[in-house]
Amino acid sequence: MEQFAALIDALIYTRSRKGKLALIEQYLRETPDPDRGWALAALTDGLDFPAVKSSTIRNLLKDRVDPVLWSLSRDFVGDTAETASFLWPEPLRRDDAPPPTVSEAVANLAAMTRASVMADLPPLLDRLDAKGRYALFKLATGGMRVGISARLAKIAFAQAFDVEVDRVEEYWHALTPPYAELFAWAAEGADPPDTENMPLFRPFMLAHPLEDTQVDLADYVAEWKWDGIRVQLVHVAGETRLYSRSGDDISATFPELITALDIPAVLDGELLVRGSHQGGEAGGAASFNALQQRLGRKTVSKKMLAEAPAFVRLYDALAIGGDDLRVLPWSQRRAQLEALIPELPESHFDLSQIVAAQDFAQLAQIRESARDDAIEGLMLKRRDSPYVAGRKTGLWYKWKRDPLLIDCVLMYAQRGSGKRSSFYSDYTFGCWTGDPDSDGELLPVGKAYSGFTDEELKKLDRHVRQNTLNRFGPVRETDKSLVFEVAFDSVHASKRHKSGLAMRFPRIHRIRWDKPAHEADRIETLRALVRD
Amino acid sequence: MSSAPHWIQPHPQGIYVAPADCWVDPSAAVERALVTHGHADHARGGHGETLATRETLAIMDLRYNTQAGAVPVAYGETLRLAGSVDATYLPAGHVLGSAQILLEHAGERVIVTGDYKRRPDPTCVPFEVARCDIFITEATFGLPVFTHPPIADEIAKLLAALAASPKACVLVGAYALGKAQRVIAELRAAGHHDPIYLHGAMERMCRLYEELGVPLGDLRLVADHAKEEMRGAIVVCPPSALNDRWSRRLPEPITAMASGWMRVRQRARQRNVELPLVISDHADWNELTQTVQEVDPRETWITHGREEALLRWHELHQRKARALALVGYEDEDD
Ligand SMILES: [Zn+2]
Numbered sequence: 105m106e107q108f109a110a111l112i113d114a115l116i117y118t119r120s121r122k123g124k125l126a127l128i129e130q131y132l133r134e135t136p137d138p139d140r141g142w143a144l145a146a147l148t149d150g151l152d153f154p155a156v157k158s159s160t161i162r163n164l165l166k167d168r169v170d171p172v173l174w175s176l177s178r179d180f181v182g183d184t185a186e187t188a189s190f191l192w193p194e195p196l197r198r199d200d201a202p203p204p205t206v207s208e209a210v211a212n213l214a215a216m217t218r219a220s221v222m223a224d225l226p227p228l229l230d231r232l233d234a235k236g237r238y239a240l241f242k243l244a245t246g247g248m249r250v251g252i253s254a255r256l257a258k259i260a261f262a263q264a265f266d267v268e269v270d271r272v273e274e275y276w277h278a279l280t281p282p283y284a285e286l287f288a289w290a291a292e293g294a295d296p297p298d299t300e301n302m303p304l305f306r307p308f309m310l311a312h313p314l315e316d317t318q319v320d321l322a323d324y325v326a327e328w329k330w331d332g333i334r335v336q337l338v339h340v341a342g343e344t345r346l347y348s349r350s351g352d353d354i355s356a357t358f359p360e361l362i363t364a365l366d367i368p369a370v371l372d373g374e375l376l377v378r379g380s381h382q383g384g385e386a387g388g389a390a391s392f393n394a395l396q397q398r399l400g401r402k403t404v405s406k407k408m409l410a411e412a413p414a415f416v417r418l419y420d421a422l423a424i425g426g427d428d429l430r431v432l433p434w435s436q437r438r439a440q441l442e443a444l445i446p447e448l449p450e451s452h453f454d455l456s457q458i459v460a461a462q463d464f465a466q467l468a469q470i471r472e473s474a475r476d477d478a479i480e481g482l483m484l485k486r487r488d489s490p491y492v493a494g495r496k497t498g499l500w501y502k503w504k505r506d507p508l509l510i511d512c513v514l515m516y517a518q519r520g521s522g523k524r525s526s527f528y529s530d531y532t533f534g535c536w537t538g539d540p541d542s543d544g545e546l547l548p549v550g551k552a553y554s555g556f557t558d559e560e561l562k563k564l565d566r567h568v569r570q571n572t573l574n575r576f577g578p579v580r581e582t583d584k585s586l587v588f589e590v591a592f593d594s595v596h597a598s599k600r601h602k603s604g605l606a607m608r609f610p611r612i613h614r615i616r617w618d619k620p621a622h623e624a625d626r627i628e629t630l631r632a633l634v635r636d
Numbered sequence: 637m638s639s640a641p642h643w644i645q646p647h648p649q650g651i652y653v654a655p656a657d658c659w660v661d662p663s664a665a666v667e668r669a670l671v672t673h674g675h676a677d678h679a680r681g682g683h684g685e686t687l688a689t690r691e692t693l694a695i696m697d698l699r700y701n702t703q704a705g706a707v708p709v710a711y712g713e714t715l716r717l718a719g720s721v722d723a724t725y726l727p728a729g730h731v732l733g734s735a736q737i738l739l740e741h742a743g744e745r746v747i748v749t750g751d752y753k754r755r756p757d758p759t760c761v762p763f764e765v766a767r768c769d770i771f772i773t774e775a776t777f778g779l780p781v782f783t784h785p786p787i788a789d790e791i792a793k794l795l796a797a798l799a800a801s802p803k804a805c806v807l808v809g810a811y812a813l814g815k816a817q818r819v820i821a822e823l824r825a826a827g828h829h830d831p832i833y834l835h836g837a838m839e840r841m842c843r844l845y846e847e848l849g850v851p852l853g854d855l856r857l858v859a860d861h862a863k864e865e866m867r868g869a870i871v872v873c874p875p876s877a878l879n880d881r882w883s884r885r886l887p888e889p890i891t892a893m894a895s896g897w898m899r900v901r902q903r904a905r906q907r908n909v910e911l912p913l914v915i916s917d918h919a920d921w922n923e924l925t926q927t928v929q930e931v932d933p934r935e936t937w938i939t940h941g942r943e944e945a946l947l948r949w950h951e952l953h954q955r956k957a958r959a960l961a962l963v964g965y966e967d968e969d970d
Pocket residue numbers: 673675678730751968
């Protein structure tokens with residue numbers, strides 16, 4: 105636990121991404137199993153101890169510290185776990201009880217119930233010093249707030265043992281903490297985890313913005329870019345899972361899709377909700393707002409299933425009938441997907457149509473005239489490209505439609521004024537300076553305080569409060585995990601801004617709860633839109 | 637009915653000693669001032685007469701360049717002031733020359749602590765406990781979350797960080813009067829005898845400390861040396877210079893700060909500190925409350941800091957206390 109506590113503190117004080125990676129790598133290399141696996145789970149929010157809540161900590165301290173001194177201290181420190189770690193009375197004897205290991209702490213925490221926690225937690229705390237108590241509270245209540253995304257932790261893992269991050273990402277979803285098989289494979293050279301019969305998430309293939317490039321339609325095929333959420337549907341060995349873009353299992357949110365697929369396959373498509381809002385060709389889709397109603401729910405009512413049924417518009421097939429198709433060129437995968445379509449229920453699946461055009465100029469015209477709300481723009485895919493994880497240059501392009509849209513990451517939030525003075529409603533967002541997986545960092549590119557509903561404002565406010573890294577007077581720095589799709593009229597070069605760019609009329613077009621921050625756009629994408 | 641003596645009067649601008657017509661640590665220029673120590677929020681310039689220790693007077697002279705009206709007082713020496721008030725200066729252990737001022741009049745004893753700490757400090761004389769009726773104390777770290785770790789642990793942390801990155805330097809932000817010299821002296825005591833590099837703003841105070849008999853070893857000015865020479869070295873600067881352009885002349889600096897506030901993670905993060913060193917020249921919570929118990933006054937008055945919590949402690953321990961709303965005192969960058 106001491107090493108884990110030291111890691112948590114070092115991560116808090118280390119600003120650079122490189123520094124944070126180095127710290128995690130060193131910890132993962134030097135710490136024995138299964139402690140390092142539990143620590144990795146803690147860093148990626150993979151642990152949940154329902155018996156321990158922030159209120160548990162408050163109640164524990166209430167019996168031990170004067171309430172006035174507690175609240176004055178809590179107000180000054182600004183963090184319940186940290187305050188409690190300081191104020192927990194130091195036990196008189198400690199020699200006979202060494203600090204628990206991370207595994208021991210996890211086992212203890214997992215065994216606690218709401219009824220037993222008030223009696224079970226104190227003996228554990230008595231074996232730790234203030235730093236250890238802080239780490240234990242953070243471990244128990246989740247939310248480390250050390251500025252580490254799950255993605256970054258996986259990159260650290262890959263770098264620590266010199267394995268590919270995409271493989272880590274792929275096996276990750278097959279395993280549970282403390283990830284013994286993952287460490288055995290990466291650190292000890294054992295066979296990779298057996299994933300053959302597991303409904304695993306495969307990292308998505310992603311597109312680059314087209315910008316000034318022109319492509320030859322002999323090499324590239326065009327498809328509409330639909331305005332839903334990108335999903336992966338996996339069926340293997342009788343089990344079906346639905347994954348979001350970030351690899352989160354969202355099966356429970358869309359139960360109708362889970363029952364709709366019973367052929368072994370891994371399919372890539374856009375999740376949409378039925379409706380008449382947009383004509384489309386076969387079967388219309390509702391606006392993104394309708395889809396939004398269904399996102400983020402752990403359970404779905406019958407009414408909702410009837411009113412807003414979901415379906416998937418398929419783009420690609422990564423596997424069919426147990427064969428991994430990812431190495432095949434797009435054209436062959438497409439042929440197999442088309443052959444599969446008749447076997448899938450029409451109610452829940454259709455095929456994303458190819459957009460036919462003579463040449464690039466005609467395609468541009470088609471794109472301009474597309475006014476369907478469900479269409480975000482065009483996708484251009486190389487006909488001979490395999491399905492590769494991540495964003496490889498030259499294979500897939502996205503060609504978004506006006507208004508100008510860009511995916512940014514929420515960095516800072518400030519309270520609004522008037523009616524909104526109790527809400528964090530003014531948002532500063534940024535784009536990446538380079539590859540977020542190597543040394544790209546976020547640089548602020550603009551501010552927005554409109555474009556969301558009151559309901560969304562409440563959710564945003566909660567997000568800001570729960571994911572605060574730092575406070576500077578009225579401003580909160582967030583953990584930079586939330587993506588905004590920002591709409592704006594134009595962007596101009598500006599010497600006054602650190603990014604060198606100033607956006608005109610930026611507003612929040614959509615909150616991308618589903619999109620991982622490292623997939624937000626780069627500054628160069630925004631710069632390419634300057635038309636001065 | 638108040639048990640407070642009428643002859644000692646707290647005012648927003650300082651503590652007034654009526655029979656002697658003089659002030660303790662006034663925040664504005666007065667005819668006669670008794671000054672506890674050289675920090676700017678306690679020692680203002682421009683008084684007609686300043687009664688303070690020789691060291692405090694030298695520090696004030698360095699800052700305000702005035703020797704007029706300086707009256708040196710030795711620790712333990714008692715001065716008879718006008719109106720039958722006796723003033724005795726006792727060591728406060730805060731910084732070089734810092735004193736508590738014991739005032740006696742009509743059989744009553746009042747102590748004004750200024751700032752103080754209870755830990756050993758190689759750069760100044762340790763705090764002396766004296767009994768009194770009214771104890772006028774600071775409360776800078778007057779919250780139970782503040783318990784300062786042993787300084788040896790923090791110095792070891794600093795030296796470990798230095799050893800771990802031989803190509804970098806460790807830049808330590810430290811208050812220019814007291815903290816900087818204490819950190820340097822503790823490093824020397826821990827066996828670190830390499831040259832220590834100073835920000836220009838630190839130089840005169842360090843030299844004064846040495847003149848007043850506090851050896852600080854091999855000190856050099858950053859401005860006189862090339863980047864390469866400072867690899868593997870400790871550099872000391874005022875906290876305000878930590879995130880300044882100035883630090884660009886240093887080789888890969890690791891940012892450290894020596895301050896009691898570094899106990900709280902958020903405080904360290906706000907200042908972009910990578911290596912927080914919890915080193916304070918003030919009493920922590922346990923020392924504040926322990927000192928009140930040892931001094932055992934009839935009443936405690938609190939000058940500045942987190943007074944609500946210390947008031948609450950007095951209430952819980954059935955002791956009398958009040959907070960004085962003094963102006964001009966600040967939380968030192970400490
Ligand atoms: Zn002071």
